Amino acid sequence: MKITTKVPLLALAIILAFFFALSSMQYKVMRDALYSTWLNNATETSKGVAKYAAEWLDEKLVIIDMMAHAISGNYSSEQVQRVMDTPLLRDQFVLIFGALEQDGKPLSNTPSWDPGADWDGRKRAWYSQARAADRAVFTPPYNDSATGRLLISAVAKIEDHDTFKGAFGGDIELQTIADIINEVDFNLKGYAFLLDRNGTIISHPDTRLNGKMIDTFFAINTPETSDGFIKTTAEGKEILLKFTPLELKNRETSLMIGVALAPRKIMAETEAFKIIALVLVLAGTLITSLVLYFALNQLLLKPLVALTKSADNISLGELDIKIDGVERTDEIGLMAKAIERMRVSITFAIDKLKKG
Template sequence: RHKILLAAVGVVVLAFALFTLYNDYLQRTTINQNLESSVSQAGQLTASSVQNWLSGRILVLENLTQNVAFQGVNSDLSGLVSQSSLVSTFQFTYVGDSKGVFTQRPNVDMPAGYDPRHRPWYKSTIDAGKTILSPPYLASVGGLVVTIASPVKTAGQITGVAGGDLSLDTLVKIINSVEFGGLGYAFLVSGDGQIIVSPDKEQVMKNLKDVYPGQPLSLDARLREVTLNGQQRLLSFTPITGLPSADWYIGLSIDKDKAYAPLSQFRSSAMVAVLIAVAVIALLLSLLIRALMRPLTDMGRAMQDIAQGEGDLARRLSIQGKDEFAELGGSFNQFVERVHASIAEVSSATLQVHDLSQRVVNSSNSSIVGFDEQSARTNSVAAAINELGAATQEIARNASDASIQASEARTQAEDGQVVVEKTIHAMSTLSAKISDSCTQIEQLNASTDNIGHILDVIKGISQQTNLLA
């Protein structure tokens, strides 16, 4: 019963384990799909917000270049670069022409000999022939800044470059506002792996290789697992499209433990459910097996009673149903009935043997009494023989005396000799008969011993038969 219960519980545990593993796989797959979808949507939404924010500033600066081109680079440009839309958008707005004239608002004294044509923003714009977005840099004032520069074209010719220094504080707020449901944060990274904006100030202007050493990263939307300060995190990158000459990406860093917390909760719940289910099923199986095994248990007890010599062969098992246990119970009842009949026959035969044994014992006792009487008679014959021997010796002496005295009467002596020879012949015959009697007595004694052995064997059989009965 215990083996059946253990086997059944093992099968249940295995089934629940396989079911749990399958559900765990489904949960993990679903979480991965949902996480990838959510990360992709959040990345695209953030990238779109950044792109829209920068595109608006670029349009403002390109509008300045159009106004400068319309008015002419050689005219007074201070009014154009002082427009409220430019002042509120850029920290500094400036125009440098092909002659080296530099106009800037707010007006700041520039070093002597300052020539805008030698500045990187001017050269990069001339080389590109279109609006550019410079790599971010830390300005002496205003924190993290990027420069937007656009060529001024007059009659198809580049006659100057207009530029504006744009603070990324607003961009930082936009990116830091992405909390992703408390699972992680967003950050801005350039195509070469330099982190531009991040909630973690220590990561700003560092390369991804320095932040995640020894962990190869590719700037794509695929989720990859990395380790940061001993914590498992998931990274994904979404490109920001539509930016001139800038290869920027929105990175999303997700706490893996928080992201897969539902899976951990499911595993814990599944473990508890499996334990409860196993306990309940084990209890139900125990009760069910006990009920199903009751006929077999009764049969075992009955056979045990019979084996211990205290069984009631008149007892029968109650049979219910037509299952295998019912067939086994019927076979057991038939077996007990046959054994009962056999024991009854053996008991009857034992009684007959006992009666016969009593008769043999009685006959043996009678033989023993007869033997005693014969022995007494034999002793009497032996005593008479001894007396006859003494008398014979006396006769011999008398005969010797008579022979001496009959020397004178030869005839009487010869007659006496004939008498003596007859007497000796009679004694020899009597002696032979006595020897035959002794032989018969010894044979009778041996037969009596054999009868005693037979009686012992019969008594042993009688005792064993009584025990069997």
């Protein structure tokens, strides 16, 4: 193989290796940065949605607390009904309900609400929950038996100053918050869902999972809060999970927002960059190699071929030729001068022999 072929091929191999190494490093840096950015964005989004949901729910508790205070300051059964009929409660809650300790009969701001003749509010779980709390609290989420709507109730006790008289509360359409949460899809790379601390899925984009435990779909037993994402699987596919609790003002709630991301979908964006980088590497290598080839050909290989031909001609006795390159100051020039001196020396020796 001629040196005119070897040199460009060697240069091509070196350039290709360099560009490939550089591209690989850039790809890794870009991939890690993209991955980290997606996780950070998902974290901030979940915090934002959790904050919005918490503020929305806090507002409902404050309203119930205000109504409880209005009843306690001027207690009577008539005052209880007047407060329950307040337009603000009708605007903010699906239904206002309650019962007094004296008989447990239903109270409501909706005359058509009829839980039945045997209904006794004192036997309901929300009644006991309200009685045990100092301020308004939330019941666990539930689906209304009549409408199937996802509800949660804010309940508080009814007092005559400090004497317990009963309990009341308001139903809240939790589906409003659930819909906002479920609409978060992280650009089709994941989703958010609503659940409680025990792992019961309350609202999931796949409605078949609503009401089921988290371990029926994800390979974890209970939701755990952490700074980072939890690596697990769902239906045999890798999933990243993060749970953000709803933080109410000086109150507790079992509600949480879960975020599920599909790593393969996140990394799919880097595949496009990988292909582009590969094309650019090949194109850059080809262009650089061609430029280097023509540069070597003009500056080194072509002069070397010319000098080699001149040396061959001298060896054949052609001493009246012109040696190209003697004017150059680089290594090619040095070689040309050496051949020129050889030509002159041979010419001088031959002339001397002829005269001798």
